[in-house]
Amino acid sequence: MMGKAIKNTDVPVTKGTSGILVISEDEASRGEQQNCIRCGKCVSVCPMGLEPNLLMDLSEKGFYEKASSEDIMTCIECGSCSYVCPSHRPLLDYIRFGKNIVKKLEIVKN
Amino acid sequence: MSNPPIIISASPHIHSEESLKKIMYDVVIALVPAFLVSLYVFGINAFIVAAVAVVSCLLFEYLIQKYLLKTNITIWDGSALITGILLAFNLPSGLPIWMVIVGSLFAIGVVKMSFGGLGFNIFNPALAARVFLLISFPVQMTMWPTAVVNNTQLIDGVTGATTLGIIKEGLMYGDTMTDLSSKIPSTLDMLLGITGGSIGEISALALLIGGAYLLYKRVISWYIPIIMLATITIMTGVFWLINPEQYANPLIQLLSGGAILGAFYMATDLVTSPITKKGMIVFAIGIGVITVVIRLFGAYPEGVSFAILIMNAFVPLINTYFKPRRFGSEIKSKIL
Numbered sequence: 001m002m003g004k005a006i007k008n009t010d011v012p013v014t015k016g017t018s019g020i021l022v023i024s025e026d027e028a029s030r031g032e033q034q035n036c037i038r039c040g041k042c043v044s045v046c047p048m049g050l051e052p053n054l055l056m057d058l059s060e061k062g063f064y065e066k067a068s069s070e071d072i073m074t075c076i077e078c079g080s081c082s083y084v085c086p087s088h089r090p091l092l093d094y095i096r097f098g099k100n101i102v103k104k105l106e107i108v109k110n
Numbered sequence: 111m112s113n114p115p116i117i118i119s120a121s122p123h124i125h126s127e128e129s130l131k132k133i134m135y136d137v138v139i140a141l142v143p144a145f146l147v148s149l150y151v152f153g154i155n156a157f158i159v160a161a162v163a164v165v166s167c168l169l170f171e172y173l174i175q176k177y178l179l180k181t182n183i184t185i186w187d188g189s190a191l192i193t194g195i196l197l198a199f200n201l202p203s204g205l206p207i208w209m210v211i212v213g214s215l216f217a218i219g220v221v222k223m224s225f226g227g228l229g230f231n232i233f234n235p236a237l238a239a240r241v242f243l244l245i246s247f248p249v250q251m252t253m254w255p256t257a258v259v260n261n262t263q264l265i266d267g268v269t270g271a272t273t274l275g276i277i278k279e280g281l282m283y284g285d286t287m288t289d290l291s292s293k294i295p296s297t298l299d300m301l302l303g304i305t306g307g308s309i310g311e312i313s314a315l316a317l318l319i320g321g322a323y324l325l326y327k328r329v330i331s332w333y334i335p336i337i338m339l340a341t342i343t344i345m346t347g348v349f350w351l352i353n354p355e356q357y358a359n360p361l362i363q364l365l366s367g368g369a370i371l372g373a374f375y376m377a378t379d380l381v382t383s384p385i386t387k388k389g390m391i392v393f394a395i396g397i398g399v400i401t402v403v404i405r406l407f408g409a410y411p412e413g414v415s416f417a418i419l420i421m422n423a424f425v426p427l428i429n430t431y432f433k434p435r436r437f438g439s440e441i442k443s444k445i446l
Protein backbone atom coordinates (compact mmCIF):
# COMPACT_ATOMS: atom_id res chain seq x y z
CA MET A 1 0.00 0.00 0.00
CA MET A 2 2.78 2.43 0.87
CA GLY A 3 5.41 1.54 -1.73
CA LYS A 4 7.11 4.07 -3.93
CA ALA A 5 5.50 4.55 -7.28
CA ILE A 6 7.87 4.05 -10.19
CA LYS A 7 7.54 5.74 -13.54
CA ASN A 8 9.66 3.56 -15.77
CA THR A 9 11.40 0.24 -15.83
CA ASP A 10 14.90 1.68 -15.35
CA VAL A 11 14.57 1.49 -11.58
CA PRO A 12 16.75 -1.36 -10.38
CA VAL A 13 15.67 -4.12 -8.09
CA THR A 14 17.93 -4.00 -5.05
CA LYS A 15 18.53 -6.15 -2.03
CA GLY A 16 15.91 -4.26 -0.04
CA THR A 17 13.14 -4.65 -2.61
CA SER A 18 10.59 -6.96 -1.10
CA GLY A 19 8.21 -6.98 -3.98
CA ILE A 20 6.83 -5.25 -7.03
CA LEU A 21 3.14 -4.66 -7.27
CA VAL A 22 1.10 -3.67 -10.26
CA ILE A 23 -2.20 -2.26 -9.17
CA SER A 24 -5.13 -2.07 -11.51
CA GLU A 25 -6.57 1.26 -12.52
CA ASP A 26 -9.73 0.55 -10.57
CA GLU A 27 -7.87 0.02 -7.33
CA ALA A 28 -5.34 2.77 -7.80
CA SER A 29 -7.55 5.58 -9.00
CA ARG A 30 -8.60 7.96 -6.31
CA GLY A 31 -12.20 8.81 -5.60
CA GLU A 32 -13.47 12.30 -5.97
CA GLN A 33 -12.51 14.47 -3.01
CA GLN A 34 -15.42 15.64 -0.91
CA ASN A 35 -15.85 17.79 2.17
CA CYS A 36 -14.56 16.43 5.45
CA ILE A 37 -17.57 15.20 7.39
CA ARG A 38 -15.61 15.12 10.65
CA CYS A 39 -16.36 11.46 11.12
CA GLY A 40 -13.17 10.97 13.10
CA LYS A 41 -12.18 7.79 11.29
CA CYS A 42 -8.77 9.21 10.46
CA VAL A 43 -8.25 10.19 14.10
CA SER A 44 -9.21 6.77 15.35
CA VAL A 45 -6.82 4.92 13.01
CA CYS A 46 -3.78 7.15 13.36
CA PRO A 47 -1.15 5.10 15.22
CA MET A 48 0.55 8.29 16.42
CA GLY A 49 -2.55 9.82 17.97
CA LEU A 50 -2.64 12.74 15.57
CA GLU A 51 -5.61 14.46 13.99
CA PRO A 52 -4.98 14.08 10.26
CA ASN A 53 -8.07 16.07 9.27
CA LEU A 54 -6.80 19.03 11.26
CA LEU A 55 -3.23 18.68 9.97
CA MET A 56 -4.44 18.59 6.37
CA ASP A 57 -6.49 21.71 6.91
CA LEU A 58 -3.61 23.53 8.55
CA SER A 59 -1.12 22.65 5.80
CA GLU A 60 -3.63 23.43 3.08
CA LYS A 61 -4.36 26.86 4.49
CA GLY A 62 -0.75 27.62 5.40
CA PHE A 63 -0.80 27.58 9.19
CA TYR A 64 2.52 25.80 9.48
CA GLU A 65 3.40 26.97 12.99
CA LYS A 66 0.13 25.62 14.29
CA ALA A 67 0.64 22.39 12.34
CA SER A 68 4.03 22.04 13.96
CA SER A 69 2.56 22.52 17.43
CA GLU A 70 -0.05 19.89 16.57
CA ASP A 71 2.87 17.46 16.15
CA ILE A 72 2.75 17.20 12.37
CA MET A 73 6.41 16.11 12.41
CA THR A 74 5.67 12.93 14.33
CA CYS A 75 3.54 11.55 11.50
CA ILE A 76 5.17 8.33 10.32
CA GLU A 77 3.47 8.50 6.92
CA CYS A 78 1.77 5.16 7.33
CA GLY A 79 -1.09 6.23 5.08
CA SER A 80 -3.86 4.84 7.26
CA CYS A 81 -5.67 8.15 7.37
CA SER A 82 -5.93 8.53 3.60
CA TYR A 83 -6.87 4.86 3.34
CA VAL A 84 -9.94 5.08 5.56
CA CYS A 85 -11.26 8.54 4.78
CA PRO A 86 -14.78 8.09 3.39
CA SER A 87 -14.59 11.51 1.75
CA HIS A 88 -11.50 10.43 -0.24
CA ARG A 89 -9.48 13.29 1.13
CA PRO A 90 -5.77 13.24 0.25
CA LEU A 91 -4.79 13.64 3.89
CA LEU A 92 -1.29 12.25 3.67
CA ASP A 93 -0.42 14.27 0.55
CA TYR A 94 -1.09 17.49 2.40
CA ILE A 95 0.57 16.30 5.58
CA ARG A 96 3.76 15.47 3.61
CA PHE A 97 3.59 18.87 2.01
CA GLY A 98 3.15 20.52 5.40
CA LYS A 99 6.00 18.52 6.91
CA ASN A 100 8.38 19.65 4.19
CA ILE A 101 7.60 23.28 4.82
CA VAL A 102 7.77 22.93 8.59
CA LYS A 103 11.19 21.32 8.20
CA LYS A 104 12.40 24.21 6.02
CA LEU A 105 11.05 26.77 8.45
CA GLU A 106 12.84 25.11 11.36
CA ILE A 107 16.12 25.05 9.47
CA VAL A 108 15.71 28.75 8.76
CA LYS A 109 15.01 29.39 12.43
CA ASN A 110 18.05 27.51 13.67
CA MET B 111 1.65 0.85 -30.76
CA SER B 112 0.78 3.13 -27.90
CA ASN B 113 0.82 1.85 -24.36
CA PRO B 114 -2.20 2.35 -22.17
CA PRO B 115 -1.58 5.23 -19.77
CA ILE B 116 -0.08 4.31 -16.43
CA ILE B 117 -1.49 6.17 -13.48
CA ILE B 118 1.07 7.16 -10.91
CA SER B 119 0.25 8.83 -7.65
CA ALA B 120 1.68 9.16 -4.18
CA SER B 121 1.01 6.42 -1.65
CA PRO B 122 -1.28 5.05 -0.26
CA HIS B 123 -2.12 3.42 -3.54
CA ILE B 124 -5.29 1.73 -2.47
CA HIS B 125 -8.33 2.88 -0.59
CA SER B 126 -10.81 1.23 1.71
CA GLU B 127 -14.24 0.62 0.32
CA GLU B 128 -15.67 3.30 2.59
CA SER B 129 -17.35 6.24 0.99
CA LEU B 130 -19.52 9.12 2.02
CA LYS B 131 -22.44 7.76 0.03
CA LYS B 132 -22.27 4.35 1.69
CA ILE B 133 -22.31 5.90 5.15
CA MET B 134 -25.22 8.15 4.30
CA TYR B 135 -27.30 5.42 2.71
CA ASP B 136 -26.62 3.12 5.66
CA VAL B 137 -28.21 5.76 7.86
CA VAL B 138 -31.21 5.88 5.53
CA ILE B 139 -31.55 2.08 5.72
CA ALA B 140 -31.37 2.25 9.51
CA LEU B 141 -34.27 4.70 9.57
CA VAL B 142 -36.59 2.45 7.57
CA PRO B 143 -37.99 0.32 10.45
CA ALA B 144 -39.02 3.39 12.45
CA PHE B 145 -40.65 4.86 9.37
CA LEU B 146 -42.64 1.70 8.73
CA VAL B 147 -43.96 1.77 12.30
CA SER B 148 -45.05 5.37 11.91
CA LEU B 149 -46.82 4.54 8.65
CA TYR B 150 -48.67 1.82 10.49
CA VAL B 151 -49.56 4.06 13.40
CA PHE B 152 -50.20 7.43 11.77
CA GLY B 153 -51.20 6.28 8.30
CA ILE B 154 -50.88 8.31 5.13
CA ASN B 155 -50.19 11.60 6.94
CA ALA B 156 -46.79 10.41 8.10
CA PHE B 157 -45.93 9.52 4.53
CA ILE B 158 -47.01 12.93 3.23
CA VAL B 159 -44.97 14.85 5.82
CA ALA B 160 -41.90 12.69 5.18
CA ALA B 161 -42.20 12.95 1.40
CA VAL B 162 -42.64 16.72 1.51
CA ALA B 163 -39.68 17.15 3.86
CA VAL B 164 -37.36 14.98 1.77
CA VAL B 165 -38.34 16.50 -1.58
CA SER B 166 -38.13 20.07 -0.34
CA CYS B 167 -34.75 19.48 1.35
CA LEU B 168 -33.33 18.06 -1.88
CA LEU B 169 -34.90 20.85 -3.91
CA PHE B 170 -33.63 23.66 -1.69
CA GLU B 171 -30.14 22.19 -1.67
CA TYR B 172 -30.23 21.97 -5.45
CA LEU B 173 -31.49 25.52 -5.90
CA ILE B 174 -28.95 26.98 -3.47
CA GLN B 175 -26.04 25.10 -5.00
CA LYS B 176 -27.09 25.87 -8.54
CA TYR B 177 -28.13 29.51 -8.37
CA LEU B 178 -26.71 30.95 -5.18
CA LEU B 179 -23.37 29.27 -4.59
CA LYS B 180 -22.84 28.04 -8.17
CA THR B 181 -20.90 25.01 -6.97
CA ASN B 182 -21.08 21.35 -7.82
CA ILE B 183 -24.46 19.83 -7.25
CA THR B 184 -24.07 17.27 -4.48
CA ILE B 185 -27.68 16.56 -3.62
CA TRP B 186 -27.25 12.83 -4.24
CA ASP B 187 -24.61 12.34 -1.55
CA GLY B 188 -27.45 11.45 0.79
CA SER B 189 -26.94 14.13 3.41
CA ALA B 190 -29.92 16.24 2.35
CA LEU B 191 -31.99 13.08 2.17
CA ILE B 192 -31.13 12.26 5.77
CA THR B 193 -31.85 15.81 6.87
CA GLY B 194 -35.28 15.54 5.25
CA ILE B 195 -36.08 12.22 6.87
CA LEU B 196 -34.85 13.26 10.31
CA LEU B 197 -36.76 16.52 10.09
CA ALA B 198 -39.96 14.63 9.29
CA PHE B 199 -39.21 12.23 12.15
CA ASN B 200 -39.22 15.18 14.51
CA LEU B 201 -42.55 16.61 13.42
CA PRO B 202 -46.09 15.64 14.38
CA SER B 203 -47.82 13.87 11.51
CA GLY B 204 -50.65 16.39 11.32
CA LEU B 205 -48.43 19.40 10.66
CA PRO B 206 -49.58 21.67 7.79
CA ILE B 207 -47.53 21.07 4.65
CA TRP B 208 -46.30 24.64 4.31
CA MET B 209 -44.75 24.49 7.75
CA VAL B 210 -42.83 21.38 6.74
CA ILE B 211 -41.52 23.30 3.72
CA VAL B 212 -40.52 26.29 5.88
CA GLY B 213 -38.71 23.88 8.21
CA SER B 214 -36.82 22.31 5.29
CA LEU B 215 -35.81 25.73 4.01
CA PHE B 216 -34.51 26.64 7.44
CA ALA B 217 -32.65 23.34 7.82
CA ILE B 218 -30.94 23.42 4.44
CA GLY B 219 -30.72 27.15 3.74
CA VAL B 220 -29.89 28.60 7.11
CA VAL B 221 -28.39 25.83 9.19
CA LYS B 222 -26.49 23.89 6.55
CA MET B 223 -25.67 25.92 3.44
CA SER B 224 -25.01 29.27 5.06
CA PHE B 225 -22.23 27.66 7.09
CA GLY B 226 -20.64 26.22 3.97
CA GLY B 227 -22.54 23.03 3.25
CA LEU B 228 -21.86 19.47 4.25
CA GLY B 229 -19.24 19.17 6.96
CA PHE B 230 -19.20 22.78 8.06
CA ASN B 231 -22.50 23.18 9.83
CA ILE B 232 -22.27 23.61 13.59
CA PHE B 233 -25.78 22.51 14.43
CA ASN B 234 -27.67 19.47 13.34
CA PRO B 235 -29.88 20.88 10.52
CA ALA B 236 -32.94 18.72 11.22
CA LEU B 237 -32.91 19.46 14.94
CA ALA B 238 -32.33 23.17 14.54
CA ALA B 239 -35.25 23.30 12.13
CA ARG B 240 -37.43 21.40 14.59
CA VAL B 241 -36.64 23.84 17.36
CA PHE B 242 -37.21 26.74 14.97
CA LEU B 243 -40.66 25.38 14.13
CA LEU B 244 -41.41 24.62 17.77
CA ILE B 245 -40.68 28.20 18.77
CA SER B 246 -42.48 29.72 15.77
CA PHE B 247 -45.59 27.54 15.79
CA PRO B 248 -45.90 26.16 19.31
CA VAL B 249 -49.54 25.15 18.93
CA GLN B 250 -49.27 23.15 15.71
CA MET B 251 -45.98 21.62 16.77
CA THR B 252 -47.46 20.13 19.91
CA MET B 253 -50.68 18.75 18.43
CA TRP B 254 -49.82 15.11 18.45
CA PRO B 255 -52.30 12.94 16.61
CA THR B 256 -53.02 9.99 18.85
CA ALA B 257 -52.19 6.59 17.59
CA VAL B 258 -54.94 5.33 15.35
CA VAL B 259 -53.89 1.87 14.40
CA ASN B 260 -55.33 0.38 11.23
CA ASN B 261 -57.04 3.60 10.32
CA THR B 262 -55.69 5.45 7.34
CA GLN B 263 -58.07 8.35 7.66
CA LEU B 264 -57.03 10.19 10.73
CA ILE B 265 -60.02 12.06 12.06
CA ASP B 266 -59.27 15.74 12.33
CA GLY B 267 -58.86 16.97 15.85
CA VAL B 268 -58.05 13.64 17.45
CA THR B 269 -54.98 14.81 19.25
CA GLY B 270 -53.48 13.98 22.56
CA ALA B 271 -50.45 14.80 24.61
CA THR B 272 -47.27 12.78 24.55
CA THR B 273 -46.31 10.64 27.49
CA LEU B 274 -43.90 13.25 28.76
CA GLY B 275 -46.50 15.98 28.28
CA ILE B 276 -49.04 14.08 30.36
CA ILE B 277 -46.52 13.54 33.14
CA LYS B 278 -45.34 17.14 33.14
CA GLU B 279 -48.85 18.58 33.22
CA GLY B 280 -50.12 16.10 35.77
CA LEU B 281 -47.28 16.74 38.17
CA MET B 282 -47.80 20.47 37.80
CA TYR B 283 -51.40 20.09 38.95
CA GLY B 284 -50.38 18.09 41.96
CA ASP B 285 -51.07 14.57 40.72
CA THR B 286 -48.69 11.83 41.77
CA MET B 287 -47.14 9.24 39.50
CA THR B 288 -49.60 6.64 40.79
CA ASP B 289 -52.51 8.81 39.64
CA LEU B 290 -50.88 9.29 36.28
CA SER B 291 -49.94 5.71 35.62
CA SER B 292 -53.38 4.94 34.23
CA LYS B 293 -53.19 7.84 31.78
CA ILE B 294 -49.85 7.12 30.19
CA PRO B 295 -49.33 4.31 27.68
CA SER B 296 -48.02 1.00 28.96
CA THR B 297 -44.33 0.20 28.66
CA LEU B 298 -45.04 -2.34 25.93
CA ASP B 299 -46.98 0.21 23.90
CA MET B 300 -44.12 2.65 24.19
CA LEU B 301 -41.67 -0.01 23.10
CA LEU B 302 -43.73 -0.90 20.04
CA GLY B 303 -44.80 2.63 19.23
CA ILE B 304 -48.54 2.61 19.91
CA THR B 305 -48.41 6.06 21.45
CA GLY B 306 -48.58 9.72 20.57
CA GLY B 307 -45.52 11.60 19.46
CA SER B 308 -43.63 12.86 16.46
CA ILE B 309 -43.36 10.64 13.41
CA GLY B 310 -40.07 8.96 14.10
CA GLU B 311 -39.77 8.84 17.85
CA ILE B 312 -42.65 6.59 18.82
CA SER B 313 -41.29 3.08 18.49
CA ALA B 314 -38.27 2.49 20.68
CA LEU B 315 -37.88 -1.03 19.35
CA ALA B 316 -37.72 -0.03 15.67
CA LEU B 317 -35.23 2.71 16.49
CA LEU B 318 -33.07 0.27 18.42
CA ILE B 319 -33.05 -2.15 15.48
CA GLY B 320 -31.85 0.66 13.21
CA GLY B 321 -29.32 1.74 15.81
CA ALA B 322 -27.95 -1.78 16.06
CA TYR B 323 -27.53 -1.80 12.27
CA LEU B 324 -25.57 1.46 12.43
CA LEU B 325 -23.35 0.09 15.18
CA TYR B 326 -22.80 -3.13 13.23
CA LYS B 327 -21.85 -1.15 10.13
CA ARG B 328 -19.59 1.05 12.27
CA VAL B 329 -21.26 4.18 10.98
CA ILE B 330 -21.55 5.32 14.57
CA SER B 331 -19.57 4.28 17.61
CA TRP B 332 -21.28 3.18 20.80
CA TYR B 333 -19.87 5.98 22.96
CA ILE B 334 -22.45 8.66 22.27
CA PRO B 335 -25.73 6.68 22.32
CA ILE B 336 -24.91 4.35 25.20
CA ILE B 337 -23.33 6.96 27.45
CA MET B 338 -26.08 9.45 26.76
CA LEU B 339 -28.82 6.94 27.59
CA ALA B 340 -26.89 5.73 30.64
CA THR B 341 -26.61 9.30 31.92
CA ILE B 342 -30.35 9.79 31.52
CA THR B 343 -31.04 6.50 33.28
CA ILE B 344 -28.75 7.19 36.21
CA MET B 345 -29.89 10.77 36.75
CA THR B 346 -33.61 10.07 36.51
CA GLY B 347 -33.06 6.90 38.54
CA VAL B 348 -31.63 8.88 41.42
CA PHE B 349 -34.58 11.27 41.42
CA TRP B 350 -37.02 8.39 41.12
CA LEU B 351 -35.48 6.59 44.09
CA ILE B 352 -35.66 9.75 46.16
CA ASN B 353 -39.32 10.35 45.41
CA PRO B 354 -41.15 7.87 43.14
CA GLU B 355 -44.37 9.87 43.38
CA GLN B 356 -42.93 13.03 41.90
CA TYR B 357 -40.55 11.67 39.27
CA ALA B 358 -41.22 9.19 36.49
CA ASN B 359 -39.13 6.04 36.55
CA PRO B 360 -36.10 5.75 34.27
CA LEU B 361 -37.76 3.24 31.97
CA ILE B 362 -40.50 5.72 31.08
CA GLN B 363 -37.90 8.42 30.61
CA LEU B 364 -35.90 6.26 28.21
CA LEU B 365 -38.78 4.97 26.13
CA SER B 366 -40.77 8.16 25.84
CA GLY B 367 -40.01 11.25 23.84
CA GLY B 368 -37.01 11.53 21.60
CA ALA B 369 -34.39 9.97 23.87
CA ILE B 370 -33.61 6.98 21.67
CA LEU B 371 -34.10 8.79 18.36
CA GLY B 372 -31.80 11.53 19.63
CA ALA B 373 -29.21 9.18 21.04
CA PHE B 374 -28.77 7.00 17.96
CA TYR B 375 -29.50 9.33 15.06
CA MET B 376 -29.20 12.96 16.11
CA ALA B 377 -26.42 13.20 18.65
CA THR B 378 -24.26 10.84 16.60
CA ASP B 379 -24.47 13.02 13.50
CA LEU B 380 -20.86 12.84 12.34
CA VAL B 381 -20.55 16.46 11.42
CA THR B 382 -21.84 17.94 14.64
CA SER B 383 -20.33 15.55 17.17
CA PRO B 384 -16.77 15.59 18.54
CA ILE B 385 -14.04 13.83 16.66
CA THR B 386 -12.23 12.02 19.49
CA LYS B 387 -13.43 9.33 21.88
CA LYS B 388 -12.82 11.45 24.96
CA GLY B 389 -14.71 14.30 23.34
CA MET B 390 -17.62 12.02 22.49
CA ILE B 391 -17.89 10.88 26.11
CA VAL B 392 -17.99 14.44 27.42
CA PHE B 393 -20.48 15.38 24.71
CA ALA B 394 -22.80 12.45 25.53
CA ILE B 395 -22.75 13.10 29.27
CA GLY B 396 -23.54 16.76 28.62
CA ILE B 397 -26.55 15.88 26.48
CA GLY B 398 -27.84 13.44 29.08
CA VAL B 399 -27.56 15.92 31.93
CA ILE B 400 -29.17 18.81 30.03
CA THR B 401 -31.99 16.55 28.81
CA VAL B 402 -32.85 15.42 32.32
CA VAL B 403 -32.67 18.93 33.73
CA ILE B 404 -35.05 20.25 31.06
CA ARG B 405 -37.42 17.30 31.39
CA LEU B 406 -37.66 17.44 35.17
CA PHE B 407 -37.32 21.14 35.91
CA GLY B 408 -37.73 23.06 32.64
CA ALA B 409 -40.82 24.52 31.03
CA TYR B 410 -40.85 22.09 28.11
CA PRO B 411 -41.80 18.47 28.68
CA GLU B 412 -39.08 17.31 26.27
CA GLY B 413 -35.48 18.45 26.20
CA VAL B 414 -33.50 16.13 23.94
CA SER B 415 -33.42 18.47 20.96
CA PHE B 416 -32.41 21.48 23.03
CA ALA B 417 -29.77 19.43 24.82
CA ILE B 418 -28.23 18.20 21.58
CA LEU B 419 -28.21 21.68 20.06
CA ILE B 420 -26.60 23.17 23.16
CA MET B 421 -23.89 20.54 23.15
CA ASN B 422 -23.43 20.99 19.38
CA ALA B 423 -22.37 24.52 20.16
CA PHE B 424 -19.67 23.19 22.48
CA VAL B 425 -18.19 20.75 19.97
CA PRO B 426 -15.45 23.06 18.64
CA LEU B 427 -14.39 23.72 22.23
CA ILE B 428 -14.49 20.00 23.07
CA ASN B 429 -12.39 19.25 19.99
CA THR B 430 -9.81 21.77 21.13
CA TYR B 431 -9.50 20.49 24.68
CA PHE B 432 -9.92 16.74 24.28
CA LYS B 433 -7.14 15.73 21.94
CA PRO B 434 -6.16 12.13 21.36
CA ARG B 435 -3.09 11.06 23.34
CA ARG B 436 -0.09 11.67 21.13
CA PHE B 437 2.06 8.58 20.88
CA GLY B 438 5.27 9.05 22.83
CA SER B 439 4.40 12.49 24.13
CA GLU B 440 5.13 11.61 27.78
CA ILE B 441 8.63 10.39 26.99
CA LYS B 442 9.29 13.40 24.82
CA SER B 443 8.29 15.83 27.55
CA LYS B 444 10.53 13.95 30.03
CA ILE B 445 13.57 14.12 27.78
CA LEU B 446 13.19 17.78 26.90
Ligand code: SF4
Pocket residue numbers: 035036037038039040041042043052053084085086087088089091
Ligand atom coordinates in the same frame (compact mmCIF):
# COMPACT_ATOMS: atom_id res chain seq x y z
S1 SF4 C 1 -11.67 10.42 7.81
FE1 SF4 C 1 -11.91 12.03 6.24
S2 SF4 C 1 -14.01 12.77 6.50
FE2 SF4 C 1 -13.50 11.62 8.37
S3 SF4 C 1 -12.72 13.18 9.78
FE3 SF4 C 1 -10.95 12.35 8.72
S4 SF4 C 1 -10.66 13.73 6.96
FE4 SF4 C 1 -12.71 14.09 7.73
Ligand code: SF4
Pocket residue numbers: 045046047048049050051052074075076077078079080081082091092095
Ligand atom coordinates in the same frame (compact mmCIF):
# COMPACT_ATOMS: atom_id res chain seq x y z
S1 SF4 D 1 -0.03 8.96 7.79
FE1 SF4 D 1 0.54 10.16 9.61
S2 SF4 D 1 -1.30 11.26 10.17
FE2 SF4 D 1 -1.93 9.63 8.77
S3 SF4 D 1 -2.50 7.93 10.10
FE3 SF4 D 1 -0.35 7.62 9.59
S4 SF4 D 1 0.82 8.65 11.23
FE4 SF4 D 1 -1.31 9.37 11.36
